[in-house]
Amino acid sequence: MKTQHSIHYGKEGLLTLASHIKMRGYSSLFVLTDTHTAHHCFDRFVNETGLTSLNVLTMTAGEEHKNIKTCETLWHELSSLGADRNSALINLGGGVVTDLGGFVACTFKRGIDFYNVPTSLLAMVDASVGGKTGIDFGPLKNQIGIIQEPVKVIIDSHWLQTLPYVELRSGFSEMLKHGLIADKAYWNTLQSLTTLSPNALAPYIERSVELKKDVVLEDPTEKHLRKILNYGHTLGHAIESYYLHHPSQKRLLHGEAIAIGMITEAYLSVAYCGMSKKEAQEIKQAFDRWFPKIEISSGDENEIFALLRHDKKNKGQAIRFVLLHQIGQPKIDIEVTSEHISEAFQFYADLS
Numbered sequence: 413m414k415t416q417h418s419i420h421y422g423k424e425g426l427l428t429l430a431s432h433i434k435m436r437g438y439s440s441l442f443v444l445t446d447t448h449t450a451h452h453c454f455d456r457f458v459n460e461t462g463l464t465s466l467n468v469l470t471m472t473a474g475e476e477h478k479n480i481k482t483c484e485t486l487w488h489e490l491s492s493l494g495a496d497r498n499s500a501l502i503n504l505g506g507g508v509v510t511d512l513g514g515f516v517a518c519t520f521k522r523g524i525d526f527y528n529v530p531t532s533l534l535a536m537v538d539a540s541v542g543g544k545t546g547i548d549f550g551p552l553k554n555q556i557g558i559i560q561e562p563v564k565v566i567i568d569s570h571w572l573q574t575l576p577y578v579e580l581r582s583g584f585s586e587m588l589k590h591g592l593i594a595d596k597a598y599w600n601t602l603q604s605l606t607t608l609s610p611n612a613l614a615p616y617i618e619r620s621v622e623l624k625k626d627v628v629l630e631d632p633t634e635k636h637l638r639k640i641l642n643y644g645h646t647l648g649h650a651i652e653s654y655y656l657h658h659p660s661q662k663r664l665l666h667g668e669a670i671a672i673g674m675i676t677e678a679y680l681s682v683a684y685c686g687m688s689k690k691e692a693q694e695i696k697q698a699f700d701r702w703f704p705k706i707e708i709s710s711g712d713e714n715e716i717f718a719l720l721r722h723d724k725k726n727k728g729q730a731i732r733f734v735l736l737h738q739i740g741q742p743k744i745d746i747e748v749t750s751e752h753i754s755e756a757f758q759f760y761a762d763l764s
């Protein structure tokens with residue numbers, strides 16, 4: 413497993429990337445951006461790394477483009493620009509770019525080297541680390557993919573300067589999750605923040621990466637421990653998919669959807685894992701402080717429930733969750749009934 417030695421930070425990290433790439437002597441180099449990171453990040457990437465002869469590939473920004481069509485376009489472009497097995501791809505963007513770019517790289521000519529340079533907070537603390545690559549398929553998120561580590565990940569918080577506030581907040585949601593599943597003290601520290609800004613959050617990025625890395629090193633292919641990273645994601649992914657595919661509905665960002673997932677799953681943690689009501693309330697309030705409340709009707713709830721059944725973590729018909737015994741103490745593979753899921757939505761709806 414390469415994780416331990418492959419993450420570098422800051423401007424020096426970008427220089428390390430540049431010298432490593434020069435040393436590797438790739439036959440050609442590709443950079444995948446989306447339409448936003450092409451504008452906000454690409455020039456700085458070139459200036460900081462000094463890399464030349466880069467072929468730029470640009471996908472349209474947004475989760476709705478994290479699909480096989482975009483992959484096809486990129487495979488075509490790689491082919492027509494002469495990419496071969498000794499080419500490499502640098503993913504410069506948020507989690508959509510690192511997930512999809514990783515998948516494109518892993519599948520092109522049975523796999524070429526790829527590097528992640530995450531530019532959103534969410535990609536820095538979560539998506540770019542741990543080797544999960546993939547795309548959405550039909551109404552379901554991350555259905556097609558491969559687990560493959562990038563050669564290196566370069567995390568430079570400077571990119572956050574141009575990231576919209578709501579995207580920053582979305583990444584913060586995953587940082588809170590890291591506290592919930594692994595480190596109560598870290599959770600408490602994040603509670604003490606009074607503002608969410610790049611400068612306020614930058615000092616904590618490395619801690620979140622460490623927490624995720626430790627879990628992934630222990631269980632790279634998600635047989636047991638890695639499942640804890642899915643806290644809030646069983647309901648969160650179903651909620652995210654539902655809002656993604658209903659154009660009449662408000663769009664929810666990943667971090668916004670899993671914020672609802674973490675509140676509802678806190679309720680389930682009380683019902684199934686002995687979490688105290690006080691801690692569940694604390695979790696609810698922590699997210700309520702930063703995230704707007706979404707009205708989820710009973711019709712929405714039914715459709716979300718149908719999506720939940722497709723969740724890849726389920727074996728047979730039972731819906732299995734990662735829940736918390738206490739903040740910082742997760743439990744995996746807990747079967748939950750549909751009645752309790754309805755009550756969990758009620759717990760969320762009762763948010764004052």
Ligand SMILES: NC(=O)c1ccc[n+]([C@@H]2O[C@H](COP(=O)([O-])OP(=O)(O)OC[C@H]3O[C@@H](n4cnc5c(N)ncnc54)[C@H](O)[C@@H]3O)[C@@H](O)[C@H]2O)c1
Pocket residue numbers: 446447448449452453473474475478505506507508509511531532533534535538539540541542543544545553554571572573574575576579582666
């Ligand atoms: N592989 C994993 O382990 C893993 C973990 C968590 C999430 N994910 C995936 O990550 C995705 C979400 O990631 P995301 O929130 O980064 O979404 P994203 O890639 O869509 O980025 C969010 C938005 O911010 C823009 N952006 C990114 N960096 C910017 C910058 N520096 N300045 C200005 N704009 C910038 C993007 O163009 C986009 O519009 C989801 O698809 C989710 O499934 C994967």
Ligand SMILES: [Zn+2]
Pocket residue numbers: 538586645666670
């Ligand atoms: Zn997530």
